[in-house]
Amino acid sequence: QTVVSLADLRQTVERLALSMPVTDMHTHLYAPEFGEMLLWGIDDLLTYHYLISESFRWSEEEYSHFWTMSKREQADWIWKLLFLDHSPVSEAASGFITILKRLGLDVSSRNLDDYRQALSKRTVHEQVDTVMQIAGIEKIVMTNDPFDPVERPVWLSGNGKTDSRFYAALRVDTLLNDWHHAVNELQNLGYDVQAEWTERTREETRRFLAEWIIRMDALYLAVSMPGDFKYPADDHRSKMIDDVMIPVCQEQDIPFALMIGVRRKVNPSLGLAGDMSMQSDVSAVEALCRRYPEQKFLITMLARENQHELTVLARKFRNLMIFGCWWFLHIESMVEEMTRFRLELLGTSMIPQHSDCRVFEQLIYKWEHSRRIIGNVLADKYEKLHQSGWNVTEEEIKRDLDDMLNRNFWRFLGKGQ
Numbered sequence: 001q002t003v004v005s006l007a008d009l010r011q012t013v014e015r016l017a018l019s020m021p022v023t024d025m026h027t028h029l030y031a032p033e034f035g036e037m038l039l040w041g042i043d044d045l046l047t048y049h050y051l052i053s054e055s056f057r058w059s060e061e062e063y064s065h066f067w068t069m070s071k072r073e074q075a076d077w078i079w080k081l082l083f084l085d086h087s088p089v090s091e092a093a094s095g096f097i098t099i100l101k102r103l104g105l106d107v108s109s110r111n112l113d114d115y116r117q118a119l120s121k122r123t124v125h126e127q128v129d130t131v132m133q134i135a136g137i138e139k140i141v142m143t144n145d146p147f148d149p150v151e152r153p154v155w156l157s158g159n160g161k162t163d164s165r166f167y168a169a170l171r172v173d174t175l176l177n178d179w180h181h182a183v184n185e186l187q188n189l190g191y192d193v194q195a196e197w198t199e200r201t202r203e204e205t206r207r208f209l210a211e212w213i214i215r216m217d218a219l220y221l222a223v224s225m226p227g228d229f230k231y232p233a234d235d236h237r238s239k240m241i242d243d244v245m246i247p248v249c250q251e252q253d254i255p256f257a258l259m260i261g262v263r264r265k266v267n268p269s270l271g272l273a274g275d276m277s278m279q280s281d282v283s284a285v286e287a288l289c290r291r292y293p294e295q296k297f298l299i300t301m302l303a304r305e306n307q308h309e310l311t312v313l314a315r316k317f318r319n320l321m322i323f324g325c326w327w328f329l330h331i332e333s334m335v336e337e338m339t340r341f342r343l344e345l346l347g348t349s350m351i352p353q354h355s356d357c358r359v360f361e362q363l364i365y366k367w368e369h370s371r372r373i374i375g376n377v378l379a380d381k382y383e384k385l386h387q388s389g390w391n392v393t394e395e396e397i398k399r400d401l402d403d404m405l406n407r408n409f410w411r412f413l414g415k416g417q
């Protein structure tokens with residue numbers, strides 16, 4: 001095992017950061033078995049909700065008219081506004097260009113129909129294989145909701161688990177954030193629940209979760225929370241967490257993932273693109289970690305202002321794993337800033353990124369952009385060590401990257417290979 005010389009250090013770290021296999025621990029992607037739920041191709045890429053909100057900044061178009069357009073028309077509209085009339089310098093727009101380039105399309109032609117045609121020759125299976133290979137993604141964790149009428153039958157028919165590259169995460173937003181609706185859904189699925197928090201309701205909600213965790217082989221429970229999420233509090237969320245989520249997670253031996261700091265629908269006319277970020281109360285996570293030391297929590301927050309405090313909290317609780325640069329933080333400047341202070345506060349004992357992809361080819365740009373930054377920040381740290389006489393080997397660089405891009409997640413789950 002030879003040490004990497006200072007001259008080769010940065011290049012070696014970059015090469016490995018760009019190529020080490022990744023476990024993408026939170027996405028909105030689906031295995032091909034999920035049919036239309038798996039979005040891919042040019043028109044889905046251009047109608048990504050991140051690009052929709054950026055486009056409206058350049059247009060007087062009625063929101064309602066946009067939503068009556070076909071997907072192809074929406075894509076044409078976005079392409080013109082964000083790529084032809086202005087330069088695609090934003091993270092999401094430049095990401096689309098990275099995708100075109102890596103797929104081997106002629107970026108300089110700016111010919112959207114050529115791109116469409118090139119991709120339409122591919123089958124979904126070919127595209128999934130190609131993209132995973134280009135992006136170096138080995139394992140993908142989906143976002144799975146038993147209340148979704150399109151998704152549910154795939155699980156009930158046993159087809160949800162056929163592709164071993166894809167894993168499930170059971171999303172529990174409705175149970176925590178819209179109990180009224182959840183009661184209806186649970187009743188329709190045959191669970192004996194009612195709006196009041198009775199013992200029978202608690203039991204049946206636990207039974208529902210346990211059955212679906214087992215059916216999906218879910219790796220963790222997940223929820224997104226508004227910034228004003230408080231814990232403990234005298235409210236539905238705290239009762240649901242204490243009486244249902246935690247007991248079920250403990251029994252099934254899986255973590256609970258909380259993504260905190262979203263303010264939904266600040267502009268409802270924008271649909272999915274109309275959500276905003278807000279500051280959160282880190283002490284809610286602190287209280288959970290202290291109260292349930294045996295329970296693992298995967299946590300990410302949406303406000304930049306919360307990141308440092310949350311990272312410090314991870315120094316205090318080993319049952320807390322921070323992950324990803326979520327949503328509006330998934331831009332190069334924030335990834336750089338966050339990765340740097342996370343490394344400085346926690347070393348490599350964190351999960352620096354997840355993709356949150358909704359459209360399959362996005363794996364290419366989201367990971368390429370982040371891998372480059374992670375590699376660069378890490379290289380700075382190794383160079384500094386080198387100056388003090390601490391030399392790393394290529395094996396050690398691989399180990400460190402493997403921890404951050406892959407193994408920390410599995411180890412935290414208790415499934416470290």
Ligand code: RAT
Pocket residue numbers: 028224259272327356358
């Ligand atoms: O990043 C996104 O695409 C958001 O719309 C959300 O889906 C968020 O990531 C979430 O999981 O709630």
Ligand code: ZN
Pocket residue numbers: 026027028356
């Ligand atoms: Zn998400």
